Amino acid sequence: MSKGIPLAEALARYRPDTEIGPLPELTGIDALLNAHHPDHLRGSLVKLAVGANAGDSCQRELAGLLQAEAFIDEADLAGTPVTDVDVLVIGGGGAGCAAALAAAENGARVLLATKLRLGDSNTVMAEGGIQAAIEPDDSIQRHIQDTLRGGHHAGDPALVATLAGDGPEVLRWLISQGMQFEQTSSGDLHTRRAGGMSTARLVHCRDYTGLEMMRVLREAVIQHRSIEVLEQSPAVELLSNELGQKCVGAVLTSMLDGRLRIVRTRSVIMATGGLGRLHLNGFPTSNHLGATGDGLVLAYRIGARLCELDSFQYHPTGLLHPSHLAGKLVTEGVRAAGALLLNGLGQRFIDELQPRDVVSSAILRECKEGRGIRIDDQHAGVWLDTPRLERAQPGLLERQFPNLMSRTRVAGVDPRLEPLLVHPTLHYQNGGAVIDVNGATTVPGLYAVGEVAGGIHGRNRIMGNALLEIISFGRRAGATATADRDRGPKKVTLEHVNRLRRALTLAGLPMTQRAPQVLPDYATTGGAWNR
Amino acid sequence: MSLTTHEKDQPVALTINGLAVNAPAGMTLVEAAWHGGVPRVTGVGCLEGVCGSCRVMLRRGKEVAVGLACQTFVEDGIEVIFLPPASAPQHHYEISDFKDSWDIHARFHKIFPEASRCRHCHGCDKACPKGIAVEDGVAQAAAGRYREAGETFFECIMCELCDAACPELIAPAHVGLFSRRITAHFHLRPPNLINRLEELRQERTETCRNGDSEE
Numbered sequence: 252m253s254k255g256i257p258l259a260e261a262l263a264r265y266r267p268d269t270e271i272g273p274l275p276e277l278t279g280i281d282a283l284l285n286a287h288h289p290d291h292l293r294g295s296l297v298k299l300a301v302g303a304n305a306g307d308s309c310q311r312e313l314a315g316l317l318q319a320e321a322f323i324d325e326a327d328l329a330g331t332p333v334t335d336v337d338v339l340v341i342g343g344g345g346a347g348c349a350a351a352l353a354a355a356e357n358g359a360r361v362l363l364a365t366k367l368r369l370g371d372s373n374t375v376m377a378e379g380g381i382q383a384a385i386e387p388d389d390s391i392q393r394h395i396q397d398t399l400r401g402g403h404h405a406g407d408p409a410l411v412a413t414l415a416g417d418g419p420e421v422l423r424w425l426i427s428q429g430m431q432f433e434q435t436s437s438g439d440l441h442t443r444r445a446g447g448m449s450t451a452r453l454v455h456c457r458d459y460t461g462l463e464m465m466r467v468l469r470e471a472v473i474q475h476r477s478i479e480v481l482e483q484s485p486a487v488e489l490l491s492n493e494l495g496q497k498c499v500g501a502v503l504t505s506m507l508d509g510r511l512r513i514v515r516t517r518s519v520i521m522a523t524g525g526l527g528r529l530h531l532n533g534f535p536t537s538n539h540l541g542a543t544g545d546g547l548v549l550a551y552r553i554g555a556r557l558c559e560l561d562s563f564q565y566h567p568t569g570l571l572h573p574s575h576l577a578g579k580l581v582t583e584g585v586r587a588a589g590a591l592l593l594n595g596l597g598q599r600f601i602d603e604l605q606p607r608d609v610v611s612s613a614i615l616r617e618c619k620e621g622r623g624i625r626i627d628d629q630h631a632g633v634w635l636d637t638p639r640l641e642r643a644q645p646g647l648l649e650r651q652f653p654n655l656m657s658r659t660r661v662a663g664v665d666p667r668l669e670p671l672l673v674h675p676t677l678h679y680q681n682g683g684a685v686i687d688v689n690g691a692t693t694v695p696g697l698y699a700v701g702e703v704a705g706g707i708h709g710r711n712r713i714m715g716n717a718l719l720e721i722i723s724f725g726r727r728a729g730a731t732a733t734a735d736r737d738r739g740p741k742k743v744t745l746e747h748v749n750r751l752r753r754a755l756t757l758a759g760l761p762m763t764q765r766a767p768q769v770l771p772d773y774a775t776t777g778g779a780w781n782r
Numbered sequence: 783m784s785l786t787t788h789e790k791d792q793p794v795a796l797t798i799n800g801l802a803v804n805a806p807a808g809m810t811l812v813e814a815a816w817h818g819g820v821p822r823v824t825g826v827g828c829l830e831g832v833c834g835s836c837r838v839m840l841r842r843g844k845e846v847a848v849g850l851a852c853q854t855f856v857e858d859g860i861e862v863i864f865l866p867p868a869s870a871p872q873h874h875y876e877i878s879d880f881k882d883s884w885d886i887h888a889r890f891h892k893i894f895p896e897a898s899r900c901r902h903c904h905g906c907d908k909a910c911p912k913g914i915a916v917e918d919g920v921a922q923a924a925a926g927r928y929r930e931a932g933e934t935f936f937e938c939i940m941c942e943l944c945d946a947a948c949p950e951l952i953a954p955a956h957v958g959l960f961s962r963r964i965t966a967h968f969h970l971r972p973p974n975l976i977n978r979l980e981e982l983r984q985e986r987t988e989t990c991r992n993g994d995s996e997e
Contacts, residue, residue, distance in 0.1 A: 371833045385977075420982075432970065439973055661831070
């Protein structure tokens with residue numbers, strides 16, 4: 252990418268007080284998405300050859316993992332210690348904690364296994380907020396409509412209605428767990444309007460909404476008498492019954508010593524999150540280190556149907572500078588508060604509060620067509636005009652966005668004085684495992700909640716629906732999984748792995764790659780986890 | 783490291799977990815550990831200073847400090863040790879056990895008996911990577927000022943480095959979180975949310991009643 256306006260030149264041209272011309276009219280959203288959204292990059296899609304989605308389109312790098320060889324063989328299971336629990340939750344983010352708490356409240360003995368530290372997840376980094384239709388001029392119906400429209404009408408209306416309908420009750424539950432939210436002077440919950448919303452619906456805790464949620468849920472899980480937590484323990488395979496048709500447990504490993512452990516259970520709740528750390532199509536990511544799509548791989552191998560495997564969210568405002576924060580987010584809340592996007596010529600080029608896929612595509616267009624700000628041969632971006640926002644509303648950044656300020660302060664960058672250089676970053680997996688309104692996948696005994704599940708956000712998630720989804724569906728799955736009164740498995744097998752191996756051989760696919768990924772390659776040098 | 787100044791590419795020599803590492807200036811300690819192939823660095827998560835996992839002990843000459851590896855940049859001669867994860871907390875409470883807010887202060891001192899024994903050594907203040915006035919926050923909680931204490935701990939990422947630093951085993955991070963949770967649990971009653979919940983409840987009752995009459 253050698254096109255673009257050199258940084259020094261763009262900086263010299265930039266003034267926080269210049270008059271900005273009118274916004275060019277937005278015509279042909281579909282054409283813009285088709286031409287510039289990374290989902291439509293030529294060569295980035297393939298057809299799956301095996302599994303429940305055989306014949307469906309799938310992003311190329313993800314397809315490689317879904318159709319890969321397993322790590323575990325029957326021989327590995329002999330002599331491996333076995334743990335029996337009622338419900339196994341895989342994943343220690345917001346969805347996993349909500350599911351574990353709901354299962355425990357319903358009387359289950361719960362084991363929560365997580366790859367990293369409990370709470371170390373994308374939830375903790377969520378800044379903007381959580382959606383719930385609580386304002387007098389708003390309604391559950393409008394929340395449903397906005398969500399479906401934002402997702403280009405590809406979402407499942409029943410799931411969306413469930414999500415929106417749960418909103419107010421989810422807030423009440425979070426408050427009862429001890430989560431704080433921003434209030435107005437009269438004590439109402441403060442709401443903002445963000446991209447894709449027809450009215451103000453975003454409830455938040457300054458720009459630390461996810462951190463506030465995660466530390467409360469993490470403490471609640473740690474303190475709960477019926478929940479045991481295993482950290483540094485990624486799942487490397489699920490277990491099935493003799494027919495390979497029901498999920499009856501999982502195989503965990505330890506990042507510290509590599510030892511295996513079998514967990515036998517009535518139900519498994521998959522809450523492993525997304526896959527940003529696969530860096531699809533070479534993009535940077537906002538995601539935490541463990542977001543490698545493990546849950547999708549394991550669910551697919553045991554036969555679960557997935558959806559929208561060709562649709563990912565690239566968040567418009569990932570940081571391009573400072574380099575150690577490359578790909579990390581500037582919350583959409585900054586744009587919701589009024590910050591503009593400017594190209595290297597100092598012009599606005601898109602309504603900043605269009606849905607994320609539209610704004611991202613517009614930024615990519617500016618960069619591709621030479622109006623971006625170039626920092627080196629490979630990288631260009633656009634301005635997020637924070638100094639102008641600060642001039643218009645002095646003190647706002649410090650007051651409402653302490654997280655942004657403290658992250659940039661470490662690197663000596665002050666968003667009040669200089670605009671931030673941003674570029675779209677791989678943020679969210681729109682699709683995932685197909686679920687019903689209680690998080691049940693198409694495989695008996697297996698539930699999926701949070702980012703690993705699909706069907707709610709269609710082909711584009713709007714802000715604030717992820718934090719709502721993880722609690723709404725997390726709690727539903729936890730309660731439903733506990734009510735499963737199956738007396739538990741007699742035998743745990745790897746029948747589903749054998750089935751997939753046969754299918755791979757028949758399809759003539761190589762079995763050289765192994766999955767799940769567990770950690771990105773650059774983070775595995777010399778560790779106990781070394782593929 | 784503002785946009786206009788150029789990052790130097792000069793390599794910096796440091797040690798991580800006892801291994802010599804050469805890393806370009808401008809790298810964080812996490813990036814340097816990966817760059818240098820340092821084994822068994824498992825406590826890495828968000829890479830932006832909010833998950834509190836990548837806790838490190840830092841030695842610069844005779845001075846010892848703690849911090850977060852993803853928020854600290856390489857320096858010449860610095861010795862870095864990645865710390866093991868914190869052990870499980872020693873105090874126990876479930877928020878659903880609290881029914882009455884009048885006895886909360888007595889219960890706080892039962893759950894955190896150490897909180898009133900602060901010796902003002904400032905160990906926690908020095909350990910905090912977010913610059914929180916930890917000692918003040920603990921004093922506010924011990925005096926029953928939970929709203930204030932919770933506000934003091936607002937930016938706490940639960941890295942628990944203050945817990946490790948406290949000679950009286952106070953667990954300040956958890957004191958702060960307790961203060962925040964109690965405040966929301968007992969005092970956050972937003973009218974707009976309450977009104978909507980009531981509307982939805984009435985709608986449900988109505989649907990149930992209509993459903994009954996149809997049968």
